[in-house]
Amino acid sequence: MTVEESENETILDRGVSYEDVRGRLFLAVCVAASFFGIAMLALLLWDVIATTYSAIFEFGVNPRDFLTQTSSRNVEKAGFYSAIVGSLWLMVIVSVIAFFVGVGTAVYLEEYAPDNRWTRLFEANLANLAGVPSVVYGLLVLGVVVNGAGIGPILLAGAVALALLIVPIIIVSSIEALRAVPDSVRQGSAAAGATKWQTIRNVVLPAAMPGIMTGTILALARAIGETAPLIMVGALFITTRTPGPFDRFGAMPTEIYTWAAQPERQFIAMAGFGILVLLVVLFSMQGLAVYVRRRYEVEFGE
Amino acid sequence: MSETDENGSEELITTEVQPKNKSARKDVTGTVVDVEELDVWYGDEKALDDVTMGIDENRVTALIGPSGCGKSTFLRCINRMNDQIEVCRVEGGVRFKGKNVYDDDVDPVALRRRIGMVFQKPNPFPKSIRDNVAYGLRVQGRADYTDIEARCEEALREAALWDEVSDQLGSSGLDLSGGQQQRLCIARAIAPDPEVVLMDEPTSALDPVAESKIEDLIDKLAESYTVVIVTHNMQQAARISDKTAVFLTGGELVEYDDTQKIFENPDDDRVEDYITGKFG
Numbered sequence A: 001m002t003v004e005e006s007e008n009e010t011i012l013d014r015g016v017s018y019e020d021v022r023g024r025l026f027l028a029v030c031v032a033a034s035f036f037g038i039a040m041l042a043l044l045l046w047d048v049i050a051t052t053y054s055a056i057f058e059f060g061v062n063p064r065d066f067l068t069q070t071s072s073r074n075v076e077k078a079g080f081y082s083a084i085v086g087s088l089w090l091m092v093i094v095s096v097i098a099f100f101v102g103v104g105t106a107v108y109l110e111e112y113a114p115d116n117r118w119t120r121l122f123e124a125n126l127a128n129l130a131g132v133p134s135v136v137y138g139l140l141v142l143g144v145v146v147n148g149a150g151i152g153p154i155l156l157a158g159a160v161a162l163a164l165l166i167v168p169i170i171i172v173s174s175i176e177a178l179r180a181v182p183d184s185v186r187q188g189s190a191a192a193g194a195t196k197w198q199t200i201r202n203v204v205l206p207a208a209m210p211g212i213m214t215g216t217i218l219a220l221a222r223a224i225g226e227t228a229p230l231i232m233v234g235a236l237f238i239t240t241r242t243p244g245p246f247d248r249f250g251a252m253p254t255e256i257y258t259w260a261a262q263p264e265r266q267f268i269a270m271a272g273f274g275i276l277v278l279l280v281v282l283f284s285m286q287g288l289a290v291y292v293r294r295r296y297e298v299e300f301g302e
Numbered sequence B: 001m002s003e004t005d006e007n008g009s010e011e012l013i014t015t016e017v018q019p020k021n022k023s024a025r026k027d028v029t030g031t032v033v034d035v036e037e038l039d040v041w042y043g044d045e046k047a048l049d050d051v052t053m054g055i056d057e058n059r060v061t062a063l064i065g066p067s068g069c070g071k072s073t074f075l076r077c078i079n080r081m082n083d084q085i086e087v088c089r090v091e092g093g094v095r096f097k098g099k100n101v102y103d104d105d106v107d108p109v110a111l112r113r114r115i116g117m118v119f120q121k122p123n124p125f126p127k128s129i130r131d132n133v134a135y136g137l138r139v140q141g142r143a144d145y146t147d148i149e150a151r152c153e154e155a156l157r158e159a160a161l162w163d164e165v166s167d168q169l170g171s172s173g174l175d176l177s178g179g180q181q182q183r184l185c186i187a188r189a190i191a192p193d194p195e196v197v198l199m200d201e202p203t204s205a206l207d208p209v210a211e212s213k214i215e216d217l218i219d220k221l222a223e224s225y226t227v228v229i230v231t232h233n234m235q236q237a238a239r240i241s242d243k244t245a246v247f248l249t250g251g252e253l254v255e256y257d258d259t260q261k262i263f264e265n266p267d268d269d270r271v272e273d274y275i276t277g278k279f280g
Helices: A003-012 A018-059 A063-068 A081-112 A117-130 A134-148 A155-179 A183-191 A196-222 A228-232 A252-260 A266-295 B001-016 B072-078 B110-111 B127-140 B146-156 B176-190 B208-221 B234-240 B259-264 B269-275
Strands: B033-043 B046-057 B060-064 B088-096 B115-118 B198-199 B226-230 B243-248 B252-258
Touching: A003 A183, A003 A228, A018 A266, A063 A081, A063 A266, A081 A117, A081 A155, A081 A196, A081 A252, A081 A266, A117 A155, A134 A155, A134 A228, A155 A196, A155 A228, A155 B176, A183 A196, A183 B110, A183 B176, A196 A266, A228 A252, A228 B146, B033 B072, B033 B226, B046 B072, B046 B226, B046 B252, B060 B072, B060 B234, B072 B088, B072 B198, B072 B226, B072 B243, B110 B115, B127 B146, B127 B176, B146 B176, B176 B198, B176 B208, B208 B226, B208 B234, B234 B259, B243 B259, B243 B269, B252 B259, B252 B269
Parallel strands: B060 B226, B060 B243, B115 B198, B198 B226
Antiparallel strands: B033 B046, B033 B088, B243 B252
């Protein structure tokens, strides 16, 4: 063995240096951090499922009755149906309001607005708006819509509060989706003799739509789980009627909130069942968003 | 510069360049675009300096010059694509069939409906091949093409792409190769039968085989259209163009003449230096 070879061997040796130890420690910390999140989610799911189990087998809650009976003060007659219908109505109205306001604003800001100081200030503040606590939107709607316009604590007011809450999120994600459409495509359309409106309608919006839809679905999922703004506009309402847009109402999160605050243990167990239903809805929406993104995403090969 | 050097470089050009036959071209009937004393600024920076030139109908006119010499800017003045750049300011005249396109009563959209454009990077829309080609006809609401499908086939044949895509017209234009995408963009530009086709370095993003196909195609297009092409590639200009305009730094049009004259015996020394690779 020559001197050179032996030197090489020492260089290539798998040593246990100080840096190696630090590297491994860092890896361990990162793994532990990721497992913390997963463990918490597992714990939550376990708790919810265990509570649902006790609701069904300990308190004899019939799942079919649970999903078909309306809200009630009587624990034996209480069910989740009116809350589910309330949440579905909210979802429909919120998506209509928030989609048009959000996407309209995004298209204006990204495609039409001049790139000046005011536009940039406006866009920067959208992010701040998205960070405003949800209860503030509830108070705003309580003051301006419920009492100010005098429509009362009806479902429509709750929908307005939730729509206001998620409009900034939809605007920001729609702007991102519009920016992802390369300028060369807009120029190609203009050069083909299209007006600005034709370019936006025929080329830009279709290309950005998968991104816009994904952002909108995720924002809706957030709205549907919100409790505080609904409590503010008076959704802690127990009625045996299923609500329409102009009725007083309860929704899934507020019903869960009400039940969890009751003294009867059966109500608390039913709250767990309600959370399970809400989680299933939320996970389905997240899954739908992922599907839309994967299935319809446009690759421009830039 | 010695005598032999000069001969050597001249030979280099003439041997490498194999001009297209350019025989099928119609007679020049006059100019279709006349540029008069055109100045263009981007903010305070002057991009074009007092450019005057006429572009012959049914001919291929090449614009060459080093990067930043204003040749693309010139091209984009013809169909007013520069309008989309906020800081861009244009003075002087660009006459399309006698009408100054910068007059107040000219609608740039209407102008672009008569002047097609192909860009440096292929930019097909995320739509089917059929919808890409039909795009111009559809947005222009053209009543003269009742059979859009038939016109699309015609345009794809003119763009030498039909044989490769005739069985997949419904698939996305983005699934094609780079060279095919560029020919699709050419088909899209010529489908509404424009009078002028502007090309901004249409082959610079393509491999040599695709480039050669596009050059053949441009040669053919000149039978029916007026083509103005910006190119970095001097051999390309020599091969496909009838007339060549040489821009040099500062946005100055240094020489504009028959391509053969420009490449074999230019008047201006700077042009000769540029063409022989001593400058730019």
